[in-house]
Amino acid sequence: MNRYPLWKYLIVAAALLFGLVYTLPNFFGESPAVQVSSAKATLKIDEKTRERVASVLQTAGIESNGIFLDSNGVKVRLQTTDSQLQAKDLLEKHFNPDAGDPNYVVALNLLSSSPRWLTSLHALPMYLGLDLRGGVHFLLQVDMKGALTKRLDSISGDLRSLLRDKTVRHGGITREGDRVVIRFRDNETRSKARVVLEDSQSDLLLADQGEGDDLRLVATLRPEAIKRIQEFAIKQNMTTLHNRINELGVAEPVIAQQGAARIVVQLPGVQDTAKAKDILGRTATLEIRMVEETAGALEAAQAGQVPFGTELYVERGGMPLLVKKQVVLTGDRLTDAQPGFDNQTQEPAVHLTLDSAGARIFKDVTRDNVGKRMAIVLIEKGKGEVVTAPVIRAEIGGGRVQISGRMSTMEANDTALLLRAGSLAAPMEIIEERTIGPSLGADNIQKGFQSTMWGFAAIAVFMIAYYQLFGLVSVIALASNLLFLVALLSLLQATLTLPGIAAIALTLGMAIDANVLINERIREELRNGSSPQAAIHTGYERAFDTILDSNITTLIAGIALLIFGSGPVRGFAVVHCLGILTSLFSAVVVSRAMINLIYGRRRKVESLAIGQVWKPANVGAAEIK
């Protein structure tokens, strides 16, 4: 009765083999590598890039342990960290001759050093979380209200030029909260304007307001337009973050949307966290506005009475400046920004290139405002700073603009990088941040590994001492549970964190429960006078129901954590849930297979090596009465 059909043994053997193969890569560790990937969407990494990398390294005499091409780019595995740094510098120089405008991302990385046949089976080591490998984690909140405000500002600009093109006279266009108000002197013009706007601005809901000579047309965004703008804002911000991170040279960045208005950014292995935060945290957008130069206005503003429709700024260098709120041009119209030098003064400068619409607006504005000053405002984290406020000497066409004025070369570089990396559609704020130094990560791995190992050892010693052969079988089943769990985590490429390791340990500690239940049940059957074979059979049979029930309640808790947990808790929950599932298989099927192999084939079994089974003097007394 304690025999498994062949196919059951085969399943157990196959599962163990599977576990072994997919656990194996975790033991080979990782070797230093350099990764070359594309920094521009138009640039594809292909076999040619791989050959180029190979030839560059060959000429320099740096030996590599293999150069691979995958979806992320070209990866070079190197022998030592020294040669890794050397190779990185060399490739950086070769692939990005112009440091100001990199075409490629050359980054340090770690590659699994498991043999190629394993990698070809997709057997990869577990993906280590930030708390184990070090790095930065950010949670950014996109300011959706800001996105709408920005859109409405630019709509007001569009309306202004639209009405001017159609020669509709109006008494001013202003944004008031979440609506745009256009004033008119008579009803006729208002109806005319309404027709014009309805034709071209399908996103807007228009409503008439006011009477007498104070007639208004109030435009608000349609709900579907609001939804579209918000979706666009988060997508645009993610693209922007992508570009900025590319400039940082991170091998495997994670940029993902979380919920409706949040973005998670994870930069594993980033050592220079300050720089990373600097680039990401700077949520710069560019705006070009006109300077208010009415006599006395600046003095009034400094005295605390800022005239309507203007804002007081301090220019770089400390001079106060009154700038109109009305935005002429935003960073959206920017196609490129490069650091450089002013042709005449040799001052550091940033050269901007505008798209055609931007170029046209810029041309119009400069033509109409010769002799006046325009301010270039860089907005970071909700605060604006006037980079420079030059006087317009002549009409500027062609869409090429130069910003210069009191900038260091460094500042020019940074500003260009920020502007080039794309403007943000909406301001963002860091609402959660974790920075983990690499040494802490290594410590955490060590601690997690040690606690699991010692805990396992203690359980193993006890089980074998208490249940002898059955204890040994239980321990092997528990070890196979660990094997399956690690294999599954590696196969799914789930992220392993310190709470994840804790979950592995805890799951092992709980999983032994199933084997204790079985072993106790078998002892009890023996005590009640069953034959050894029958005791094994009923022991496993009866224990299974209990094991199932108790595991399901634990699984319910795990799933709740999975649904509502975030960050570290989710890592814990994933491992916990998987561990419960694998333990069901290993504790019941694997251990039974072993017991069957040991006892099932013998014709006559005198006793079971399950430790001492104590029987009360009058057999059955532990039963009732």
Add this chain to the structure above:
Amino acid sequence: MEFFRIRKDIPFMRHAVVFNVISLLTFLLAVFFLFSRGLHLSVEFTGGTLIEINYAQAANLEKVRESLGKAGYSDFSVQNFGSSQDVLIRLPLKAEQNTARIGESVMQALAAEAPGATLRRVEFVGPQVGRELAENGALALLLVVVGIVVYLAFRFEWRFSVSAIIANLHDVIIILGFFAFFQWEFSLSVLAAVLAVLGYSVNESVVVFDRVRETFRKVRGLTTPQVLDHAITSTISRTIITHGSTQMMVLSMLVFGGETLYYFSLALTIGICFGIYSSVLVASPLVMWLGVSREQFIRPKKQIEGANEDGAVV
């Protein structure tokens, strides 16, 4: 080896009132401390900044405090973390501070007075995240409770599910009571531990209930307390061994896991100890008082049409 050599069923149910009074008192005490002292919530829930730094030599905490004070920080806490070289700095949430750069500015401030520190870890949590985490934690707890009640009611009987959940929820409160009394830091991982314990000690009740059901079905002529005593006695050996094994693992985490896993394993330890007690000695009397009886488990035999007295179809 055989630890448990029990000749007769231990009359647990005779002392049911005592067990429940003890547990009620502990529970009330825990509630009292929860209200009077409150939980010492970690940065994850309250929002704020956590900075872990490491010195090559033993750190001078006074100097660290001094330099932070000079740099204009207030309401911060500075303490050793694990070893004398590691320092943990907690800064509360402040609206006016530039949170994105707080790590660097603290390091700059320290460089002047207490140089030689390396930054190990920075955690910043904004206020909205903290609130969400607290809400999600409560929701997770609710989901676990509902899930377990429904599952046990489906597998056993409503009396079992109600008593199991009462017994185990009171464990949760007691763990929280410990954290409130000692003012240990209640972090996300502690919350995970608490929920794991809830699932785990319910499974303890399940094992006993399973035996109760089996005994009701198989043995006739026993009173309900006798059935419960028998079920507890025959599973007690497994209970102690299983929990002992789990506790060995948890102990190993407590010893080797470092600061990060310390409170996690502490919560588990308390949970495991009270879990045994409550799920065996509190849940079972509750089942009894709720009026469990043999009839609830004996399914009425179906009469097959045409069957004779012996049930065989001719």
